[in-house]
Amino acid sequence: MADRRLQVFHAVAKQLSFTKAAEVLFMTQPAVTFQIKQLEEHFNTRLFDRGHGRIALTPAGELVLAYAERILGLSSEMDVRLAEMTGEIGGSLLVGASTTIAEFMLPRILGEFKSLHPNVRPRLVVGNSETIETRVAEHTIDIGFIESPSHQPNLQTEASCEDELLVICSPKSPLAKHKELTPAQLVDLPYVSREPGSGTREFTDAYLHKHGVQPEQVNLVMEMGSPISLIGVVETGLGFAIASSASIAKSLRLGDIVAIPLKPRLTRKLSMVYPKEKFRSRLVTAFVDYASKRLKDFAV
Template sequence: MADRRIQVFHTVAKQLSFTKAAELLFMTQPAVTFQVKQLEEHFNTRLFERTHGKITLTHAGEVALEYAEKILELSSEMETRLGELTGEISGKLMIGASTTIAEYLLPRILGEFKEKYPQVKAHLTVANSETIENKVADHTLDLGLIEAQSHHPILNTDLCCNDELVVICSPNHEYAKFTSLTALQLAEQPYVSRELGSGTREVIDDYFRNAGVNPDDLNIAMEMGSREAIKGAVEAGLGIAIVSISTVVKELKLGDLVAIPLEPKMTRALSLVYANEKFRSKLMQAFLDFVKTTKLNRVK
């Protein structure tokens, strides 16, 4: 419903890139440039400064962005409210999830939710927990599912369930026959770690600190942003790692990896995060209720 020029300007302003905006809007870059130029001509002012291949918002652009966000939010709210008069739960749901949840837990949940509400179109963004939090906070996403409690000041956090993390190693590793391991024992071995910003990394670092081991003192062989890469490195004998037990079910069955529980056990809370706002659509509320009361709680 909102003026297309405003939608295009908003996307360019948030991305500070005509190229990225064109990709997100499924438009050509010249078409994006034309829409922004039309808006500038309408207001008889420049909204962007273009220097050395980079763009920044002018003062007028900053004011325009503030109002564009309000206009788009109200336009979306109007469409949602009017759509709800039909009694159907429908529309687009923008969900973000950290990698473990997105790949191992969420597909089934989204499938069951879609079966219950066939008119809903879900769009999933996969990134680390910190990125998902920021996207929910700036309203790029409606809600997020992350692997730790949120520390963002404007977000609500609801705990969904607990997930156990275990040590994994090659079947040929000296720890393969152990029935449990402590943090001190892990500090003696080459360790394959997740990247900074990962919810898993945050939980693991806190566990080591509580056990009296400084995470900076670990013998980190490498840091990786991909869980699959971590499993591959461990399988190749390059070190040990800590992962969610739900992510190595196949490898354990095939005998490619061995999982050893920690003593004491390491668990993390999987959290649902969303902005604390006055307006919440029936669609978003339906998904919140669906996840919190019936679905993720079945995943242990």
């Protein structure tokens, strides 16, 4: 129901980038630029200052953004409330998840939920924990699942389940014979890590630091952008990695890698995040309840 130009403006204002807004909205950049131009002509004022490859909101743009957030929020709430009067759960469900959860946990859960509620149209957005938090805070996805504590003050966080992180290596690695490994035993060994911004990377770095292993002591040989690529490199024998138990189950069954617990054990809570003080539809509430129960099946 809300004016499309206002939706596009909101995305550009939050991203401060026409390119990023186009990606979020699944539009072309020229189409985004056209919508903003139309809105500026409608109000007869500039909403963005453009220069040196960067954009910023004008005072008029700041005012429009404040109203746009209220208008879009109320429009979304109206659509959902009217749909719920039919008594059936349905509609678009925008879920975001960091890569480990998205690749190894949520597909089955989303499939099962869709079977229970055929009129639901789920869409899964995948990114690292930092990206998912940002998308939830910007209201471009309904709910997010992340692997690290939330850093956004305007987000509510609920723990979903526990996940253990284990050292993984090739069966031919000297590490494979160990029953457990301390952080000190890993110093100077070739280390394959997730990328900066990853919840797994952040959590692992904090653990190593807490137990006396400083960043300069780690022999980082490669950074990978997904759990699957991380496991693939470890299988070659290049080095060891620290990975989620949920992500390595298949490779362990096939005997492609060996997993060794850390001492002390390294466990984390996987969390759901959603905006504070935001209306939550019956659809989102139903999915949160269902996902919470199913995610506990992955707990250690």
